Amino acid sequence: MTQFNPMVKPLNQISREPTGNGWNIEYEYFDCQSDVLACLTYTLFQDNWHQIGLGHLEQGSVLELEFNEAPKKCVLYDGYLTVIAQEWHFHLCIEETLGGPDNETPPEQRQQRLINKGALYRRINPEGEPRSWGIQFWNGAGEKAMTIFLPNPYIEDENLLPDGKANFAKLDFYHELRETYVLGTKQLPFTKNPFKCSYVAVCTSGRCYPSQKWQPTFEALLSAVEKAKLHIEVRTTGCLQVCKLGPVAFYSDDKTWYTRVQPEVAEKIVSEHLIQGNKVIEYIYPPV
Structure with missing residues (x-):
């Protein structure tokens, strides 16, 4: 980088x-x-x-x-x-x-x-x-x-x-x-790339089958991130390109896609991946 x-x-x-x-x-x-x-x-x-x-x-x-x-x-x-x-x-x-x-x-x-x-x-x-x-x-x-x-x-x-x-x-x-x-005579108005913030996104697309119920996943991620006092935004997004394996979440820092993210999985992603740096392998896409 x-x-x-x-x-x-x-x-x-x-x-x-x-x-x-x-x-x-x-x-x-x-x-x-x-x-x-x-x-x-x-x-x-x-x-x-x-x-x-x-x-x-x-x-x-x-x-x-x-x-x-x-x-x-x-x-x-x-x-x-x-x-x-x-x-x-x-x-x-x-x-x-x-x-x-x-x-x-x-x-x-x-x-x-x-x-x-x-x-x-x-x-x-x-x-x-x-x-x-x-x-x-x-x-x-x-x-x-x-x-x-x-x-x-x-x-x-x-x-x-x-x-x-x-x-x-x-x-x-x-x-x-x-x-x-x-001309390059004036500094950029930022000290870093303004779009490079850490975030976890939850897909809200109607194509995200078999479960279109993304709200519990979003709420679980948001609650766990806030409880851990992490400086990571939890946001919703459109299609994350892993349809039919929802709920789907994406972590921006290392570009990791997670599938079948039920609330208990969301909490595990926060505690193991976002806090400790260990990916939750069984839910990663593509499978490893």
Whole structure:
């Protein structure tokens, strides 16, 4: 495991993409190693959700979504960042994804899905004036993966402001991101990867047969962790990719999947694995 570096190394790479009628998009690229992407996406979706939009921006098509309130969940599992808003959600691959406990994702697909290029952009008019600002991500196949729309000083409440009335204070967030991620002159706002917290997740998926009763397992884990005063979060999650062997639990620190986790097994996992460091072998998946 590489040591967390609070400074982003500048790439010093800039390109321009003509978009027609004298308009261009100027890209300033930044490092996309996993800690950097984690800090950036946490900053965007957890701390500044109220300032951004997201979607896709292509010739002939624009999709733009906004948060009406803070996301209900912002978590990392098997390489995918999952952000759940009130009425929609998305997944973004910011670390290598293995494909669950059976490592089902082929190596070439792991690299294709992973975000491996990112840039802050400015959309520049024929007069050379920037008119919109954002972030563009690309996957390992070179395809545009997601666009982040940053505050625009020329727009207020989705309406263009009159000439001379632009609010350039709205560019403060763009400049802060540029100093941190492109220029590398400002430290990352974290002392470690913000998604690398210890947690135990319990699957709540309806596909988790033969038992869909995950609540007793969750409550047993939560009670045992609190009783032991461990600094480990107990959370619920969607499918953990071990269907038909539920209840299923996942421990983040060493990426261990447990199946058939009844409450008494949950207590054993806490006392033996989380406290003593000894895995409960008979319930591990894949079997060992």
